[in-house]
Amino acid sequence: MTPERAPRIAVGPERDPRFERAVAAGGGVCCRLEDAPDALVWTAGPQNFPEALPASVRWVQLPSAGVEYWLSQGVVKAHPRVTWTSAAGAYSAAVAEHALLLLLAGVRALPAHLAATSWAPESLAPAVGTLRGATVGIVGAGGVGRALIPMLAALGAHTLAVTRSGRPVPGAVETFPVERIDELWPLADHFVISATATRDVETLVGATELTAMKSTAWVVNVSHGELVDTDALVAALRSGAIGGAGLDVTDPEPLPDDHPLWTLPNAVITPHDSNPPPLRIPAYLEHVTENVTRFASGLVPIGVVDPSAGY
Numbered sequence: 001m002t003p004e005r006a007p008r009i010a011v012g013p014e015r016d017p018r019f020e021r022a023v024a025a026g027g028g029v030c031c032r033l034e035d036a037p038d039a040l041v042w043t044a045g046p047q048n049f050p051e052a053l054p055a056s057v058r059w060v061q062l063p064s065a066g067v068e069y070w071l072s073q074g075v076v077k078a079h080p081r082v083t084w085t086s087a088a089g090a091y092s093a094a095v096a097e098h099a100l101l102l103l104l105a106g107v108r109a110l111p112a113h114l115a116a117t118s119w120a121p122e123s124l125a126p127a128v129g130t131l132r133g134a135t136v137g138i139v140g141a142g143g144v145g146r147a148l149i150p151m152l153a154a155l156g157a158h159t160l161a162v163t164r165s166g167r168p169v170p171g172a173v174e175t176f177p178v179e180r181i182d183e184l185w186p187l188a189d190h191f192v193i194s195a196t197a198t199r200d201v202e203t204l205v206g207a208t209e210l211t212a213m214k215s216t217a218w219v220v221n222v223s224h225g226e227l228v229d230t231d232a233l234v235a236a237l238r239s240g241a242i243g244g245a246g247l248d249v250t251d252p253e254p255l256p257d258d259h260p261l262w263t264l265p266n267a268v269i270t271p272h273d274s275n276p277p278p279l280r281i282p283a284y285l286e287h288v289t290e291n292v293t294r295f296a297s298g299l300v301p302i303g304v305v306d307p308s309a310g311y
Contacts (some may be wrong), residue, residue: 007296008056010037013044022285026292041288046075059083059301061291063284065091065143066224067305076307086311088303089289091275092143098152098274099144099192099222104247105268106218107131107190111244113267120273129216129243132156135190139181139204140195140223141169148192160188162195185212190243193221193228207232207264216243222274225251230261237264248274259310 009028011019017039020030031037036056036065042049043063053060060079062070065088070076076084105111109127116124134157139143142192149159149171161169162184166177176184181204184191191213195204204230205219213219221228230251236242244266248261253272261267275283291301305311 007038007292008036009039009041009292009295010035010049010057011041011043013042013048016043018281018285019043019288022288023292025290027296028292036238039292041292043284046070046073049075051078053079057082057138059085059295061288061301062086062305065303066284067311070305071310076305083300083301084305085291085305086303086305087284087287088311089143090283090303091280092147094116094279094283095144095194095274096147096151098248098270099148101245102220102222102268102270103129103190103192103218106220106244106246106266107134110302111268115265130267131190134158134189135160135173135187137184137191138162138172139184139191139193141172141175142194142196144194144222145192146170148194160184167186173263182209182212185209186214189214189216190218191220193219194223194226196223203227203229205229205233207235210236210242213242215241218242218244218246220246222248225249225253234260237261237266244268248272261311 006027006029008025008031010031010033011023012033018065023030033040036054038056039059040057043059046069060082065086067086100139107129109124112124112127113130132155136152136157137160138148139162141163146169152159153171159172160177161172161175162181163169163175164178166175169175193204204227212233233245237245246268248270249272255261261269294301
């Protein structure tokens with residue numbers, strides 16, 4: 001984009017003054033999609049995304065951090081000349097905060113406290129633990145995992161990270177490449193699953209992994225339900241093979257009303273709301289402003305999608 005002309009950016013599928021202000025704050029000028037914009041900021045899902053884009057569009061900003069559904073629906077493939085960016089990183093702090101909530105709820109025996117109907121602290125004492133001095137394994141130390149590490153550190157916990165490459169993650173005691181993930185399960189006291197799921201989703205936590213964990217371990221999943229084998233998890237929770245599970249995502253999802261996870265005392269379930277609209281929209285607005293600023297300045301935007309990698 002030349003310095004003489006501000007980028008023309010459309011907001012879709014409908015006009016939204018909040019996003020138009022975010023575009024303007026980044027140095028862009030809003031216009032309609034039919035008026036040959038340079039870029040498109042999308043605020044909805046892929047279901048009603050235009051089959052054809054104006055030839056002028058060179059960049060599309062998507063509202064989700066994960067893009068597997070956009071890829072599986074063929075939306076990105078249909079426009080190969082366009083640079084696509086996700087909202088990766090925009091929601092990391094909110095999701096990390098929720099992961100910490102679920103982990104603390106389990107370690108501090110909050111489900112048992114909430115279920116209690118009488119004042120009997122001595123009966124709950126054996127189940128109450130602490131994160132101080134504990135080691136938490138973060139499987140998938142991307143935006144969410146990296147945001148979680150300082151939160152855990154503030155409580156005195158240590159972290160072991162798992163990434164695809166194994167390159168050191170700031171704040172983690174040690175970082176494992178995914179090929180060495182099996183070393184993690186007996187080492188850590190608790191686990192947070194925040195890995196990216198690609199189109200070829202593979203289960204990361206099954207019966208073998210659960211058996212390798214400590215009997216007091218809590219497993220928190222804020223990523224994708226398919227990454228944890230639900231049947232194996234239910235069996236482990238029932239037998240006491242692990243301490244418990246905190247799940248913001250499940251497989252299947254939505255979780256059926258009669259599913260056994262609902263009645264297990266060592267399971268904490270939230271309905272995929274670690275990033276609810278009151279938090280998500282302001283975060284996405286900030287992300288839009290930042291990427292419009294970068295686009296207008298000729299810089300690489302945040303969250304460029306790599307279709308071949310699946311994210």
